Amino acid sequence: MKNYLILSVYTIFNNYFKLPVATLILISGMVGCKENNDRPPGQDKPNIILFLVDDMGWQDTSVPFWTRRTPFNDRYHTPNMERLARQGMKFTQAYATPVCSPTRISLMTGMNAARHRVTNWTLRKNTSNDRKNPRLDFPAWHVNGMSPEPGIERTVYATALPALLQEAGYFTIHCGKAHFGAMETPGANPETLGFEVNIAGHAAGAPKSYRGTENFGNIKAYEGTPWAVPGLDKYHGKDIFLTEALTQEAKLAMDSAINKNQPFFLYMAHYAVHTPIQSDPRYWQKYLNTGLDSIEASYASMVEGMDKSLGDLMDFIEEKKVDENTIILFMSDNGGLSAAARGGEPHTHNRPLSSGKGSSHEGGIREPMIVRWPGLVKPNTVNDHYLIIEDFFPTILEMAGSTRYETVQQIDGISFVPLLTEAAMPSEDRPLFWHFPNEWGHDGPGIGAFSAVRKGDWKLIYFHADGRFELFNLTEDIGETHNLAAENDEKLREMSTLLTRYLNEVDAQMPVDKETGKPLDYPEDARLKM
Structure with missing residues (x-):
């Protein structure tokens, strides 16, 4: 195919001119391809589907993202994720943040959470969801989420990804969970961020019910709660699961764009597999029948229902004959829930990774990720380089051929298009950063207010409350079982200095010690006091 030929050109040009892959694709459509001149405007741009699952863990799939299969890979049935992996590239070390809103704001803005300061989950205006801590007061983080308008209190003002895609000629579709801004703020409505179509998205980060027979929470018994899913009235009273209703609506929206010969960006942001854990019948x-308890059987059914949605979207673009011009990115917003609400022993549902959602350990931040890009991504490939959620912002814009955009915010993300083409690789020494000066509300390994950095094989976690450090070599110890902080002072010093430098650079907020009334130390200062 034409795009495969571009790879060899890109390999040469990248070393001299640093041209993005998407730019070369657009150039190729103008040079030596007469038939392209007769196509409707925009048809050379690829359609893009970003399929984001809520609370899906690294192990919640029959696709292994490790060097070997595990019992969890045999528990779950996700044939369409397997199908997508065969068609594309599987990433084994893709990262998000420990909870949902910070990830979604990083995705929409390209900013690291330490910079955008939406560090915990959002819901009610001017209200923090931090649980009380006997020692710490938490900073005035941006509890109202993101805003496309300046001057909205306790928000991060930013140029949103869909707004830039809309400027680039895309028909932009939001379907499912939004969770970008608190109630009664501009960011609560996805349409203010550049989505032309909003299907079922609002301020809340979970549904009251997944069941059409319960109107997805819009019934008298649930009146007064903020969790009822809006805008799906035609499915009310029907025996349909929310995941399926969203899928049907997404197909209708894509069909509208296809009929107009307009490239589309579908942000398919499922509420599944977030609580409430309800069985998909x-x-x-x-x-x-496999012997799972009712909770775990319900959870597994939600995973498979999500996978069915992925397959339905893949079938749809094939039926419409746009599959060869459609990119699909699959990702989750944080690690799989394990501290509460699950069946079985807490903190074990993501093994060999430690812990789960809300944790600084790998089980809380490492995600299943697959990218399919016909003609550019070699099918059935695996990439072991790491990346982080804010990298999706510049990547998707590059995929869309939009490389000269302007934003009001500083972008932290780095495009991973070179990883997809294997034409160039980022530095192995690139550091990734996490910052959570908050209280999620559960106990467990790695859970608590923290800052962290990964560089190469090494990962350092600094826990704010007690000034404790955890240092791991992830290549040798993926389960984070052996804390090397007391054994490797040189690496501890190097990593704490690196993390402190970044926190200073972005003026990261820190909790306040109730006893002294002062913000807690950054990690290097805490290390020097040890």
């Missing part, structure tokens, strides 16, 4: 019994 299409798949529940098969998991009960």
Whole structure:
């Protein structure tokens, strides 16, 4: 195909001119291809589907993202993720943040959470969701999320990804969970951020019910709660699961764009597999029959229902004959839930990774990720380089051929298009940063207010409350079982200095010690006091 030929050109040009892959693709459409001149405007741009799952863990799939299969890979049935992996590239070390809103704001803005300061989950205006801590007061983080308008209190003002895609000629579709801004703020409505279509997105980060028979929470018994899913009235009273209703609506929206010969960006942001854990009746019994308890069988049925949605979207673009011009990116917003609400032993649902959602350990931040880009990404490939959620912002814009955009915010993300083409690789020494000066509300390994950095094989976590450090070599110890902080002072010093430098650079907020009334130390200062 034409795009494969571009790879060899890109390999040469990248070393001299640093041209993005998407730019070369657009150039190729103008040079030596007469038939392109007769196509409707915009048809050379690829359609883009970003399929984001809520709370899906690294192990919640039959696709192994490790060097070997595990019992969890045999528990879950995700044939369409397997299909997507065969068609594209699987990333084994893709990262998000420990909870949902920070990830979604990083995705929409390209900013690291330490910089945008939406560090915990959002809901009600001017209200923090931090749980109380006996020692710490938490900073005035941006509890109202992001805003496309300046001057909105306790928000990060930013140019949103869909607004830039809309400027580039895309029909922009939001479907599912939004969770970008608190209630009664501009960011609560995805349409203010550049989505032309908003299907079921609002301020809340979970549904009150997944069941159409319960109107997805819009019933008298649930009146007064903020969790009812809006805008799906035509499915009310029907025996349909929320995941399926969203999928049907997404297909209708894509069809509208296809009929107009307009490239589309579909942000398919499922509420699944977030709580409440409710059984998807299409798949529940098969998991009960394997011996799982009712909660875990319900959870597995939600995973498979999500996978069915992915397959339905893949089938749809094939039926419409746009599959060869459609990119699909699959990602989760944080690690799999394990501290509460699950069946079985807490903190074990993501093994060999430690802990889960809300944790600084790998189980809380490492995600399943797959990218399919026909003609550019070699099918059935695996990439072990790491990346982080804010990298999706510049990557998607490069995919869309939009490389000269302007934003009001500083971008932290780095495009991973070179990883997809394998034409160039980023530095192995690139550091990744996490910052969570908050209280999520559960206990467990790695859970608590923290800052962290990964560089190469090494990862350092600094816990704010007690000034404690955890240092791990992830290549040798993926389960974070052996804390090397007391054994490797040189690496501890190097990593704490690196993390402190970044926190200073972005003026990262820190909790306040209730006893002294002063913000807690950055990691290097804490290390020097040890």
